[in-house]
Amino acid sequence: MVRFTGAESRSTFSALDETSQPVELLLPVSRDAPGTLGAQIEDGLRRAIREGALRSGAQVPSTRDLARQLGVSRRIAVDAYSQLAAEGYLTLRQGARPRVSEAAAVAVPAERAARAPAPPRFDMRPSTPDVSAFPRAAWLRSLREAVGTITDADLGLGDPQGVLELRTALAGYLGRVRGVVAGPDRVLVTSGYRQGIGLFCHALAARGARRVAVEDPSNREQYDMATRAGLDVAGVPVDDAGIDVDALARTGADAVMLTPAHQHPTGVLLSAERRAALCAWLRERDAFAIEDDYDAEYRYDRAAVGALQGLEPERVVYAGSVSKTLAPALRLGWLVLPATLLEPVVAEKVAADRGTARIDQLALADFLVRGELDRHLRRMRVRYRARRDALVAALADALPEAEVLGIAAGLHVTVRLPYGGEDALREEAARRRIVFETMRDFRPGYNGPLTLMLGYGQLSEAAVPAAVGELVEALSPLRGSRRR
């Protein structure tokens, strides 16, 4: 740690980093401080190098520049550098800028290469889109537009609810594509779906809600977020028509989190009857729902069913993000809020981070308005549908006992097998470096008939036969035991 004080100290001096860019370094010296000026320079540089503030190979100023910058005589600088070179901290060569020597600088801690396991050979995690198709050129064009047009007000503190351009574009897009009913004033821009459910849960808790219901099975994330907000969580069974609304009513919950378009992970669609029953329960109980419109953009067999929010916009919070359509890296999502929840949820957003990055918001607005998301989704639907068809066909061929559940939508196939053996399968899959999820990821302790969620976001059509072949190999001990 370099620290000098005193009336004679001068401003920071300039060094050069490895790329020969001018850099600044904190190394003030003072005639009032203990020690000679030369000793102060030596001590400061020694410590900066030892403690990692200056790394191997970093250029330091020439003695002439140093002397000028610190307001000391050249002689003092030359002597200090000689001493440091003698000690092995600096490398001085005729005609070259002095540098921090390779030996002296502290090693940068070994990065987490060791921490990360070997990448899977077949990655069939169910929720990851094919980011290799991320439309880089179109996104950059939208970023350029955003950087060029952002106002000073938006560059400054801005509106924590989100920039008006994006809220307007989202209201239009969601109304058009998903039947969401809302004006821009009801849209809150979030930093992704997870943040959205977190804000919702915290706002509920602040209003006095005690218990929230989740689908069983469901993404454990919802359970975690509700628990973090101090809410009790009640699981409600899901059958072929979606969440069991009678069972929901018996939980006494104040709110429910659900995935009506494509239940995660079972893949079922919430039926029209259940939708009506759910809305009746929301009104009667004076409760709220949060609708995770998870992968409604990917329906392959027929038109997507409209959002639940459209039926009951004052009781259903609509939640979405670009993580499945564009890339998780963007961390952009949204909530469409009932009037009574608008202020409390926006207040939670302010507390969380004062609003989402605004150049990104403007870029997404431009991307939507130019029809780029529509274009990208049209392209991706063709691609994913081909992968899904290939996967279903390969499964029918190689694993005839497998039953494909749910509707033709989303980024994964849910497969039920007529035998158990989670532990054995997990061990085999790990050994073969195939990654997928099973019912146990969504229902802890589950040990019934094997139910696999096989994603194709990261699995090319060409890789499908090999991946299924590997899966069949991993299952073979279990299949064998069944045949016996």
Place this chain on the structure above:
Amino acid sequence: MVRFTGAESRSTFSALDETSQPVELLLPVSRDAPGTLGAQIEDGLRRAIREGALRSGAQVPSTRDLARQLGVSRRIAVDAYSQLAAEGYLTLRQGARPRVSEAAAVAVPAERAARAPAPPRFDMRPSTPDVSAFPRAAWLRSLREAVGTITDADLGLGDPQGVLELRTALAGYLGRVRGVVAGPDRVLVTSGYRQGIGLFCHALAARGARRVAVEDPSNREQYDMATRAGLDVAGVPVDDAGIDVDALARTGADAVMLTPAHQHPTGVLLSAERRAALCAWLRERDAFAIEDDYDAEYRYDRAAVGALQGLEPERVVYAGSVSKTLAPALRLGWLVLPATLLEPVVAEKVAADRGTARIDQLALADFLVRGELDRHLRRMRVRYRARRDALVAALADALPEAEVLGIAAGLHVTVRLPYGGEDALREEAARRRIVFETMRDFRPGYNGPLTLMLGYGQLSEAAVPAAVGELVEALSPLRGSRRR
């Protein structure tokens, strides 16, 4: 709400928005649904328009395209459109694409123009930088680099702690400029300073901490964030040498949040003696500090004093952001963490939002490595220093009783006046549309000698005399009463 189900429904159809881009709309029809196909089309479009899903001027498909997309006869589409035109929903003109009529579409709710007050004539809020100088071209160049080079892994789920490129660049930058001691493995990228203190407070609470100390006066944000995390908050007085460490020890706090480089809002620097005493307390109490290195990049009279973190890196969390140096809009910040807090704080980040937007992170890494931040700061220091000098000179001239407190740093001047009158001043200032902060913003209920925080981030040098003139006018009733 447009909702149709049934075996014959077809995929969503394409319309065109106001910019003639192809768009998609959820409007399935079904031979199994009640009503003729034509009636279903009419009803669906009517509702989409009435409920705002389709807005004024939006293009709908030609009857030919509609018929093809829905798999119905052209005649049905023509009849449905004629009916809707007759009802005033659509505008049909020979040779032009049919559109939603101006009259029919619901009005978009009047936006919050009404909500926002008239902008101030002189904005002297203390924490806002001059975003009009935001280096758009350089930032765009870094964004382009980021979009072009981001890996699929970073586009996907990525590392919630932050991309390695940015953590490495920050470790180097902060070591060099602020004397922060850390490798990239200790850096957590956040979505701004507020999120950082929130994560810190939540992690402390999860470890069993009960009470956190804050400087008095201080930014109320810290108080709010600690309270939200369920922590007690104890205020500790600040004098000319910074926080009173003896008083801190008496609070029994488990942690302290402070601004050593430039106490916010008093502007004092934490003295060397106090730094030593604080570190001794941290060790003895087994406590943590979070150092808000608020505006250390802006020191005008001499070199900035190095970060407290460098003295005690295993007990001091270092927090910073680009909000004061580049723009709040970017929502990019960082924490440098002691080893024992790394996992708990990263876990809070995962729960909050799974990590900060990664293209932005890579852009900032590029911006730092290319020396653009150094360059921007050199430019801005000159600009702000001129404003500060002009402001101090104008105050000395027009308000000779004003005492300028604290060090020559940051984005505001702290001014103490030998008379009170907060209420009267606030009323006058509001009437004159000058905005600044006073001690009461940092210490609720304060009613002592007037202490004003006059920011110059948004105040050009040329505007200084007029702004001070306005301030003097606003103060004149109070000055008068004193002279009497």
